[in-house]
Every structure is written in structure tokens, then in C-alpha cells.
Amino acid sequence: MARLVVMGGGVSGHTAATFAKKWLGNDHEVVVVTPNSNWNWIPSNIWVGVGQMKKEDVVFPLAPVYAKAGIDYRQAKAVSIHPEGKEGSDKPFITIEYTGQGKEGQTEELEYDYLINATGPKLNFDATPGLGDGNGQLGPHTVSVCTADHAVHASSELKKVFEKAKTEKQKIVVGTGHGMCTCQGAAFEYIFNIEHEARKAGVRDNLDIQWISNESFLGDFGIGGLHIKRGGYAASSKLFAESLFVERGVNWTIGAHVKKVEEGRLEYIQLDGTEGEMEFDFAMLIPPFAGVGLKAYGKDGSDITDTIFAPNGFLKVDADYTPKPYEEWKASDWPRTYQNPTYKNIFACGIAFAPPHLISKPMSAPDGTPINPTPPRTGMPSGIIGKTVAKSIVDLIKHGEGAKLHEASMAEMGAACVASAGKGFKDGTAAALTVYPVVPDFEKYPGIGRDLDYTFGEIGLAGHWIKHILHYMFIYKAQLKPGWTLIPE
Amino acid sequence: MVKELVVYPDDRILLCSDVRDFKDESLPRLLNDMKETMEANNLTALSAIQVAHPFNIVIIKKENGEYWELINPRILSREGNFISKEKTSYYPDIELEVPRYEKIQLLYEDRNGKSHGIKVEDKELSATIQRKLDYLSGGTPLDKVDKNYREQVLQALAGKGLMPYSTDVCPTFSNKDYITSFLDKLLFFMGLSLLTPLFKKFFNWSNETVAKIYTFDKFGYIATIILLIVYFIYAQYEAKKYRQCSSCQIGHQIGIMIKRFVIGTAIAVGAYFLLGT
Numbered sequence: 001m002a003r004l005v006v007m008g009g010g011v012s013g014h015t016a017a018t019f020a021k022k023w024l025g026n027d028h029e030v031v032v033v034t035p036n037s038n039w040n041w042i043p044s045n046i047w048v049g050v051g052q053m054k055k056e057d058v059v060f061p062l063a064p065v066y067a068k069a070g071i072d073y074r075q076a077k078a079v080s081i082h083p084e085g086k087e088g089s090d091k092p093f094i095t096i097e098y099t100g101q102g103k104e105g106q107t108e109e110l111e112y113d114y115l116i117n118a119t120g121p122k123l124n125f126d127a128t129p130g131l132g133d134g135n136g137q138l139g140p141h142t143v144s145v146c147t148a149d150h151a152v153h154a155s156s157e158l159k160k161v162f163e164k165a166k167t168e169k170q171k172i173v174v175g176t177g178h179g180m181c182t183c184q185g186a187a188f189e190y191i192f193n194i195e196h197e198a199r200k201a202g203v204r205d206n207l208d209i210q211w212i213s214n215e216s217f218l219g220d221f222g223i224g225g226l227h228i229k230r231g232g233y234a235a236s237s238k239l240f241a242e243s244l245f246v247e248r249g250v251n252w253t254i255g256a257h258v259k260k261v262e263e264g265r266l267e268y269i270q271l272d273g274t275e276g277e278m279e280f281d282f283a284m285l286i287p288p289f290a291g292v293g294l295k296a297y298g299k300d301g302s303d304i305t306d307t308i309f310a311p312n313g314f315l316k317v318d319a320d321y322t323p324k325p326y327e328e329w330k331a332s333d334w335p336r337t338y339q340n341p342t343y344k345n346i347f348a349c350g351i352a353f354a355p356p357h358l359i360s361k362p363m364s365a366p367d368g369t370p371i372n373p374t375p376p377r378t379g380m381p382s383g384i385i386g387k388t389v390a391k392s393i394v395d396l397i398k399h400g401e402g403a404k405l406h407e408a409s410m411a412e413m414g415a416a417c418v419a420s421a422g423k424g425f426k427d428g429t430a431a432a433l434t435v436y437p438v439v440p441d442f443e444k445y446p447g448i449g450r451d452l453d454y455t456f457g458e459i460g461l462a463g464h465w466i467k468h469i470l471h472y473m474f475i476y477k478a479q480l481k482p483g484w485t486l487i488p489e
Numbered sequence: 490m491v492k493e494l495v496v497y498p499d500d501r502i503l504l505c506s507d508v509r510d511f512k513d514e515s516l517p518r519l520l521n522d523m524k525e526t527m528e529a530n531n532l533t534a535l536s537a538i539q540v541a542h543p544f545n546i547v548i549i550k551k552e553n554g555e556y557w558e559l560i561n562p563r564i565l566s567r568e569g570n571f572i573s574k575e576k577t578s579y580y581p582d583i584e585l586e587v588p589r590y591e592k593i594q595l596l597y598e599d600r601n602g603k604s605h606g607i608k609v610e611d612k613e614l615s616a617t618i619q620r621k622l623d624y625l626s627g628g629t630p631l632d633k634v635d636k637n638y639r640e641q642v643l644q645a646l647a648g649k650g651l652m653p654y655s656t657d658v659c660p661t662f663s664n665k666d667y668i669t670s671f672l673d674k675l676l677f678f679m680g681l682s683l684l685t686p687l688f689k690k691f692f693n694w695s696n697e698t699v700a701k702i703y704t705f706d707k708f709g710y711i712a713t714i715i716l717l718i719v720y721f722i723y724a725q726y727e728a729k730k731y732r733q734c735s736s737c738q739i740g741h742q743i744g745i746m747i748k749r750f751v752i753g754t755a756i757a758v759g760a761y762f763l764l765g766t
Contacts, residue, residue: 216563216565216596217563217564217626224507227505227627228627232500232503233500233501233503233504233627234503234504234505234506234627235503235505235626235627235628236505236626236627238626239626239627239628239632242626242633243632243633246588246633252566253565253566254563254565254566255563255565255596256565270565270566270594270596270606271563271565271596271604271606272565272594272595272596272604272605272606272607273606274565274566274594274606274608326509327509327510327511327512361507361561363604366604366606442509447504447506447543448505448506449506
């Protein structure tokens, strides 16, 4: 009997674990180690953040789902990886520290035959002074929608601002809190949902809503923009994003790295070296992501973290990490199997794998501060990668080490993105976009690097309905209810 | 080499992509071709896609005759809004009114790939750069205007209508409607006064009452003439403001005035014979 240990129970880890268990059956063991007791459908957190959904609508307890699936669930955080085992044993293992199940604080060694790192990111609030509290958590000056609890807090703070806006002007700032952030899409959705709710509440006229982001153009979203087929040609998401900002009266400042956050104000520097500040009564700033800080040790106890992990804390996989100038980046630099090159029984999926380089053009301020979106590995690609990795491991377990690994390169993978711009059955809006491939392939598709036959983009009420349907569909799928395997990632 | 300009309805304009490789030897050639095309067509600004090269390049001809090459330009922030009247070689012979930012903070690269930042504070230059940038994301300046206005322009370009003006939205209610509304009520009461002989007969109204009503008619008629003059003057102002609006045309206004003048005069004559004598 082989044991697969999955570190992380988010979109990719949960997908990998549940499919692996389904395919492996009871002949082999699947263990999920995650510090969270709940599964969170993160894309709907923005609706919690504007008070349109409750926390309970976007989370569900993991324990009963894993019990039903026959998955060994450990509510614990992974602390270190020991891929060569320890003295006296060649069996690789990880150490975990419980955060629940009545064993809080207890540590344990958990042996594995195969390991998937799907820990997701560490929300690195402290990367920007004042954005964090100095202990790695969200600071007191801003809010976040990265977790369901953060979104609940954001909603209550927003409510106070709306209340004040009935009698006085209020300033709202939404965007990215650092030059190296990803997930602009979540901030983009949140700002337009706030604008939508403000109009519904009749306080829009008293709100000055500002967007600040590290994108060098509106609609970059960390993937160099999306392209939409228009009369047989390609239009950039820039065109549509700019129109939306004008239409909704949202001001913007882009190409910006937030240097410092204080009570009611922030300082920033832009790509051209311009420095400025913004005042706010309410700010939602997405933090940059980093690896969760896992350590790795050799058999003799030596620190081999650098062998397994990239400097940013994400796991090295089969990507080409050789530093190259932007014009030499290739689609083939991107990983295909997500297998660690040193330890072949370790894989990564979702945000936890180290990308070879950015997708958007690398840019920096004159003082060298890098200001560019980092590649998103969330949503649809992270689910697909999780399933692919599970398939590979199942084949390795069933057919031995010679089994061919399955592949899912982000440079050969499409993604659908539905970005909400306001919730409401009759007056909701969302932009529904597809992009293929996620990572542009300039050799295969000269010019924009994308295949126009697989691009689509529309904004409107139907997009909102799709977004809302997806909310129920993906929670249904994650709860492993009948027919869950039929729902795509 | 002078290149052929891409002109509406050629939809090759709907393409975009950044310049990635600054070592590509075709880049300086394209920049020179663009300049020669600008000279030949007497243009002050040109996007590469306007000569069918899908690269994010804009060239601006400065007042001193120098050319300013903007590669992969991006607007990082902006201030103020205004309506800019613009002509562009893609839509020849028409003038568009497009909302633009007054000042922009621009980031761009030169032909060697070196980044530069500049704050453009001149309104006209700012609008020109924004107009050229509209072509760089797979669109045209028409993507920046109001939907109805865009439809009207496209109809006009298809030969199915006149070119609209951005302020040329026919008002559903105009201030001059207050004047006609008041006039109509006044004429109604003046018309009602023609029934005074009947009221006098059935309700025994005194001659004094009849005289008061006749006085009302006299002042009413003078007020009608004054109001019609005020209406005409104000209507002239609106006729200039909403040039494409049929209800704002002079013929329509004269019709309204003649109709009310005739009715008012007829009532005044009737009142003179029925009440004044």
C-alpha cells in the first residue's frame, strides 16, 4: 500500500487529493494535511466582502467530506520535508504541527511515498510596511478579501464607510499593496462590486473610489492582458478595462508599488519614478504572495531548502529556471509535469510551484524597485494542474516508476475567467473571458502570443449569472456530491 | 518607404502587440517608414497599426519638426477631463468629439528599449497621444465615445445619416417647453373668456366683471407676443446647441410661433368684438 500525502486543501490540493483517492481506491492511502478546518471557494469572497454573501455561503467543513471520501484528514500545518528520510530510515517523511482535531500544537512525522505540495501562498502582508501587523498577519490600516474571515471583516468596515458616506465624503482605495502582487483580478472585482453596492445604497456621490495597481496597463491581470476576438482581430483587455473604469467613474493609478501604509494614507512609487500618496477612509490592498516557509532537510539533518525550493519559497518543478531576458522567454520554459527535478516523488500544484519567470513584461522603477504583476496560478489552471498531478502519481503507484507522467503546461492550457463587476439577479454585471494559452506562446502565435480562435470576451448580466452558477457548481463539486467528477475544473 | 495608410472600414486596425525584441533590425526601418508616411500625408502623429504593422509604436511630430518615438507607451495616471475635437487619418474627413484626460503621466520606451517617463501637461498633446494609444489595444478612438454617439457616427460613415455632434443629443425636455406650456395655458383661459357673454346672460355677471375679463385678454395678448419673442430668442440658442435635433430647427420653431400667434390674435379679435364693444 502506497501513501500519497497532499500538503494543502485549497482548490488544487483538494482536487488532487479527491481525484487521487477516487482513482486509487482503498488499496492505497491518501492523506491531506491542511491547517484549515474549512474549504473556501475563494472567488466568492469578494461578495462576502461587500455583504452580499455570508461566510457560511463560501465555506464548508472539510472533515465530513474527507471522511466520506476515505481520505485521512489531518488538520495540521506542514513544517518540514525530509525527502531522504532520517538516520536509520530511508523512508521520506514530513513533519506536521496540528492546528485542530484536539491535538493543537502536537507535532508528528508523516511518512510518504509520494508528496504533493499544494500549500498555496503565504499572504505576505509584512512585505509592505504597515500593510501587515509585523507578525505576518493583516495590519490594522487596511482590509483584505483573501480569506473568508478577512472578507467578513472587510464587509463590516465597508458598512461603516457607507454609513458615514450618507453625510460626508469618503475615500476608498482598492488594489495591490506591493509591486510584486498577483491576483489583480480579485481586487478588480472587489472595486466594481463596491461601486455597484454604493450605487444601490445611494451613497455613490459621496465616494471617491481609487484603483491602485502594479499593472503597467489596465486589464493586464498578471498575464500581459487578455485578448478578445473582434472582427477577426485581437483587442486587448485594456480597451475593455479602460471603458469600465470610465463608465463607473473609478479613478486609477497604475504601475505603482505601495511603499508604506499608515492610518488613512499610503505612499507609492511608480514605474517612471513618480512618488505620491493617497489618503483613504477604507482600503483593500492585496498582499504579495510568498511560499509558506517550508524547510527541507537531508538525511543527515542538513538544510537542503535551497535544493527543493526557489528563493521565493515556491517549490522547484520541471521548469527552465535559467535567467533570460524578456525577449528570450519561451512557452517551453514553463513546467509540464510539476515534478521536482531532484526528488522525483515530490510534485507541486497551484500557487505552490515556482514559475520560471513572469508572464507580464518585467518592469521596474528607476531606483530598481520591481513593479510588475507576478504570474497567477489560481482558479482553473490550478484545478487542472492538481488533477494532472494526481493522474501522474496514480500511474506511478499503479504502474511503477516507469509510468509516463501526465502534462499540463500553462503555455498549452486555456483558462476561463469570470470577473464580477456587481452582484444582482437583474442588475449584476460580470466580464466573462477565455484565454488560450494562459502563458503566451510567441513562437506558435506570433504577435500577441495567443490563439484567437479560443478567445472570447463579453461583459454583461449573463456573465454575472455564469459567475453565480459557478459558485454553486464548484462548491457542489468540492463537496463530492453525486456526479462531482463530471464538473470540469 | 511611404506606407499605405489603413483607412476605415479596413479592420486590420483591430490588432495589437507590444514590441518585445528591440534588437530586431526591422524596428528602425519601420520607424523610418512611419516618419516618411507622416511627411507624405502631412500627419502630426501616427500609430504603427495605421500603416498595418501591429506593434505598439506611436510617432509624434513636435512643433519644432522633431519626431518623438514612443514604443510600448502606457498611461500610468491622469488628471482632469475634457472633450477633444479630433481628426484622424483612419476616419478621413470627419471630426470626432472624444472625452480625453487633460494631463497624463506617460511611460514609454525608446528604440533601444530604454524606459522614459514624462508628464504631459499640454491638453492638445495629451489628447493626441491618447488618440494614438487608442489604436494600440485593438481599438479606435470610437471605442472611447458614448455608445449612441458611436452608433450615429458608424451610421454616418455607412452613408445612412449625418455626422452627429457629441452635444447633439435631442433634449427630451427643453427649457423653451416651459414657455410654450405657459403660453398654451394662457391661450386656453383667453379662449375661455370668449364664453363671457353666455355667463353674463345665465349668471347675471355685471358689466364690471366683463370689463375685468376683457382687460385680462388685452394683457394676455401682449404677454403672448412678448413670450413668443422670448421663445424665439431662446430657441435660436438651442438651435445652435443641438444642430441635428429636428425639434430644435428653425422651421419647427416658426411653426410653433405662427400657430400660437394666430390663435392669440384670433382670440384677441374675438374678445374685442364680444367683450370690448
